[in-house]
Amino acid sequence: AQTVTQSQPEMSVQEAETVTLSCTYDTSESDYYLFWYKQPPSRQMILVIRQEAYKQQNATENRFSVNFQKAAKSFSLKISDSQLGDAAMYFCALGGNYGQNFVFGPGTRLSVLP
Amino acid sequence: DSGVTQTPKHLITATGQRVTLRCSPRSGDLSVYWYQQSLDQGLQFLIQYYNGEERAKGNILERFSAQQFPDLHSELNLSSLELGDSALYFCASSVDVNEQFFGPGTRLTVL
Numbered sequence: 001a002q003t004v005t006q007s008q009p010e011m012s013v014q015e016a017e018t019v020t021l022s023c024t025y026d027t028s029e030s031d032y033y034l035f036w037y038k039q040p041p042s043r044q045m046i047l048v049i050r051q052e053a054y055k056q057q058n059a060t061e062n063r064f065s066v067n068f069q070k071a072a073k074s075f076s077l078k079i080s081d082s083q084l085g086d087a088a089m090y091f092c093a094l095g096g097n098y099g100q101n102f103v104f105g106p107g108t109r110l111s112v113l114p
Numbered sequence: 115d116s117g118v119t120q121t122p123k124h125l126i127t128a129t130g131q132r133v134t135l136r137c138s139p140r141s142g143d144l145s146v147y148w149y150q151q152s153l154d155q156g157l158q159f160l161i162q163y164y165n166g167e168e169r170a171k172g173n174i175l176e177r178f179s180a181q182q183f184p185d186l187h188s189e190l191n192l193s194s195l196e197l198g199d200s201a202l203y204f205c206a207s208s209v210d211v212n213e214q215f216f217g218p219g220t221r222l223t224v225l
Contacts, residue, residue: 035213043202044116045157045216091156095214102147102170102214104157 002027004094004105012111013082020067021077021108023092033095034068034075039107040088048090051075079110087112117141118207118217126223132193135220139186139207145169146188147214148180149204157204163188192222200224 003026013019025034036048051059051068058066063083067076079086092105117140127133139146148160159172163182174180177195182188192199200223206214 033213037216043151044218045204045206046116047213047215050213102159102162104159106156 002029002094002096002103004092004103006090006092006105006108008108009106010109010111012113013079013086014113015082015084017082018078018080019082019110021079021090021092021110023075023077023105025073025075025092025094025103025105027073027094027096029096031096034066035093035095036064036066036075036077037091037093037104038086038088039091040085045091049077082112084112084114086110116215116217118205118215120203120205120217120220122220123218124221124223126225127195128225129195129197131195131224132191133195133222135190135192135203135205135222137188137190137205137207137217139188139205140209140215143207143209143215144186145208145214146182146186147206147208148174148188148190149206151202151204151219152198153201160190195224197224 005024032053034051038046049061063080089107091107095102119138121136144165147162149157160174162170180190202219204219205217208214
């Protein structure tokens with residue numbers, strides 16, 4: 001079975017600083033995808049970034065980047081220049097090659113301090 | 115706006131009742147997923163449909179059922195409702211079966 005672990009239930013960061021959210025996973029598949037989703041107080045689920053396991057290069061989307069360590073099964077999210085609007089729950093997710101077995105981690109609640 | 119629509123936004127009902135939640139995927143998306151999120155909890159995958167057929171099943175109770183229609187919209191039916199079924203129910207859709215786009219959710223309250 002596929003599992004996703006987020007060991008930090010809550011984190012905080014000062015505005016304009018950088019924060020890293022941790023995620024580890026386990027899967028027996030060789031082909032899979034990893035995602036970070038953001039859920040602000042509105043409860044809307046927003047895709048932040050995705051990473052294909054077969055790609056060695058770490059994905060980047062503006063201020064958001066990942067550190068993908070395939071051998072260690074680690075997929076952390078770095079948020080640079082944190083903004084107040086980044087405050088949200090962040091979920092790490094793992095999906096199989098055909099979208100099956102999509103599993104979410106328990107989430108990390110990020111607070112951004114002014 | 116993800117392009118995925120869900121109705122109704124809110125639903126209040128009593129224990130023992132039956133409700134239907136509706137989801138319209140993004141134009142062109144063949145896959146529809148249903149998730150349950152209880153208060154301050156993560157997302158529990160319930161079920162996935164792909165082009166009208168059930169593709170994967172998660173922790174879906176026997177009291178719950180879903181289907182995807184020829185126009186690709188999907189419905190999640192919840193019956194014999196219990197207090198513990200109160201939650202936010204999300205629908206998501208995808209075209210390449212890996213990147214899911216979520217609807218705004220239906221908040222179900224069972225009294």
